[in-house]
Structure formats: C-alpha cells, structure tokens
Amino acid sequence: MANMFDLATFTIILSAVLILYRLVIGPFVFNRILAVNFFGTKTVVILLLIGFMYGRPDLFIDIAFVYVLINFTAVLAFLKYVESGRFDR
C-alpha cells in the first residue's frame, strides 16, 4: 500500500520543481510571492503523504497544520510589505 503514496509524492515533487522555474525567473516580486504560496501548499500535502507513507500520520498532521498557518502569515506579511513599504499599516 505504500507504493501508492510514493507515486503521489513523486508526482507532487515533480510539480513543485516545475514551480521553481517561476520562482527563479519571475519578472517581478508578485510572481515570486505567487510561487512561494503555491510551493507552501504542495509542502503541506507532501508532509501529509509522508506521514501516511511511514504509517504514523498522527505525528505529521500537527506539523502540516502549523506549516499551513506559517505559510499564510508569511505570504500576507510579504504582500503587506510590498504594497505599502512598511509593516504597520
């Protein structure tokens, strides 16, 4: 049964590597923030799949949930900084 999760993880890692292209040569900062947001969602799904691959999903689910919140906060903070030039408005 672990074979199914392995294949899914490899496919998601392939699409994450394809996203790195937009992260490196994105023409300006908004494309890079878009790529970072996209990469964060893929990271959460890869963490969940790794938990099911090892047979202990209850260890990895909390890490994945914390990563969701950190990713959201990071994207909003980057956007606020880019939009107004400072963090407090």
Add this chain to the structure above:
Amino acid sequence: MHMDIRVILTGLFLVIGCFLFLVASIGVIRFPDFFTRMHAAGKADSLGQACIIIGLMIYSGFTQVSLKLLIIMITIFIINTTATHYLAKAAFMKGVKPWMKGNKYGETDPFAVSSAANVVGKKTKAKAKR
C-alpha cells in the same frame, strides 16, 4: 493481495489530485501574464489539495486523524483563496497591467528597476536635462 474498495477510492482521489497539481504548475509556467497565472494557481491548487486530502480521509477511516485532515482541508480552502485575493489586490494597486488581446507578449514591471530599457531612458533624460 486483497484490494478493497477503500484503497481503490484512495488511489482514484490521489490520481485526480496529482493531475490537478501538475496542470496547475504547467499553467503557472506557461500563461502569459501575472493575472492569468493567478487564475491557474488559485483554483487548481485548492481543488488538488482537496482531492488528495479527501483520498487520505477515505484511507484513514472514521478516526481522529480523519477529523484533523478535514480541519486542515477547510483551513487551506479559506487561506488559499484569501491569499490569492490579497495578491491580486496588491498587484493591481501597485500598477501591474493586465494582458489584453492586442498587446505584444510581455509584462509591465511596476517597480521598473530591473528593466534595461528604463535605465537607458533615465540616462538619456538626465543627459537632456544637462
């Protein structure tokens, strides 16, 4: 090996989710400007993670793990759409022009620091002032 219906459904949902993720990343690479890229990333990404997590919920059965997976799925749904909306608003307020049909291929850089043509234009303007 005994294949029950649970494993088959899980594999089906995983295949759908991986396909949506691949389509979303190909769209982010191939689309011509920023707003169309966001169209690819915002929707296919949310649906892909929803399909994969629904597959994992079917695999894990009716347990506490399944409840936590449901909470993660709903949170990613809300958070991803909020981040996409704020990204579009910030880019539009900052002056990224949408790509129209008759336009030449290319993007408008709202910061215009890295563009070589703008640097040349500034230099000639400075020369004209002198």
